Amino acid sequence: MNRNDRRMAVIVLSAVLVFFLSVPAAAFVLAASLEGTVGISMEQFAGDILDRAEREQATLVVFRLDTPGGLVSSMRGITTAILESKVPVVVWVSPSGARAASAGAFILQAAHVAAMAPGTNVGAAQPVMASGKDAPDTDMKKKITNDLAAQIRSLAQLKKRNADVAERMVTESLSITAEEALSLGVVDLVASDMESLLLGLRGREVTAGTRTLHLDPPSGPPVEVSMSLRERILQFISSPDIAYLLLTAGVLAIIFEVMSPGGFILGTAGAVMVLLGAFGLRMLPFNWAGIILLAAGVGVLVLDLLVGGIGVLSLFGLAALVTGGLILFRAPGGELLNVSMSFIAGMSIALGLFFFAALYLILRSLKRKTSSGREGMIGMEAEVMEDLAPVGLVKCRGEIWRARSGDGAPLAKGRTGKVAAVQGMTLVIEEDGGKILPAGGSSEKTAG
Secondary structure, X not given: OOHHHHHHHHHHHHHHHXXXXXXXXXXXXXXXXXXXXXXXXXXXXXXXXXXXHHHOOOOEEEEEEEEOOEOHHHHHHHHHHHHHOOOOEEXXXXXXXXXXXXXXXHHHHHOOEEEEOOOOEEEOOOOOOOOOOOOOOHHXXXXXXXXXHHHHHHHHHHOOOOHHHHHHHHHOOOEEEHHHHHHOOOOOEEOOXXXXXXXXXXXXXXXXXXXXXXXXXXXXXXXXXXXXXXXHHHHHHOOHHHHHHHHHHHHHHHHHHXXXXXXXXXXXXXXXXXXXXXXXXXXXXXXXXXXXXXXXXHHHHHHHHHHOOOOHHHHHHHHHHXXXXXXXXXXXXXXXXXXXXXXXXXXXXXXXXXXXXXXXXXXXXXXXXXXXXXXXXXXXXXXXXXXXXXXXXXXXXXXXXXXXXXXXXXXXXXXEEEEEEEEOOEEEEEOXXXXXXXXXXXXXXXXX
């Protein structure tokens, strides 16, 4: 190949390379579900989706939202990620029956396009103190409310929506349906399914980053993205109900292992549950007073079993468990985040029934005659194997024992008596009612 041929080959290859680089990538839409409590795991998942959309140059991101609310800090993280996204983001409250309550209302207002499905609702974003009274001072609660009201108003104004109605969701805990939200200008459209949603987006103008874009999502189903196994586990154990269950059951298992060591099954299982519960606490804002009450409640329940009480301690233990569950999670941002009352009630009833049943069995066993160990030998028949004069050997319960006569009177070999006491390794044998039973188990009494 001469020089001219080589030059021509380089030109052709360069042209081919430029052509392929200039061909735009196939347009696609990323879709993902944001379900459950707004927390750290949801924040991380939403951030990962937006990073992937920018990295792979997606046309659009659609978040299906269904949440009762959650952490203000995580809500702020998600709204910030949406506002800074260079890829347009649609937040769609879906399916029918879903809600965007509390923190979810802020996420909806942060979207480039806010959409809802028929039969959904949005609002009720007034701050509710976790742990009962997280901000007991009235002025503090006003500060929190005013701060959140200003934030949702700012988001609505930025996206050119009805800021007054959005603000009332915080100040008045207003909650409205999808149709009301559309008529009031709180959302941009109502769509019953993904196909109608994408059709309704076409031609809309949005600003993503520094660019003004006209939406033209491709037809066909979007690329669905789900949480990884790790993210689903984090979402599961960071639920307040599950964290409460893991901590309570873990502490209980460890205490039972300490009380009756052996096998280490309970101890190992308890340690794993406590570690998982502690990780859940790490994902949630918790109250140390709730942790202490939780541990104290379990400890008092077990103590009642050990001392054989009459159940009063168990009542105090259950009260501590209930109180600990109510104040376990504290969220100074004013968000609603608590262990559900139904879960606390169900768990307390189950534990109460278990401990009262165990206490009843313990008390009943104390009234029974001992049937095992040395104490269980008292009253049993013993056959004299070697004359008791007054010390010799007897056969009791299939075993040969050293024995002595209880009153010092000799007992001949082959006769039987009853064990009156156990002194060390020696049995004390006495006649039955002043008489010695004949060998062979006859009930006829003879003189000693």
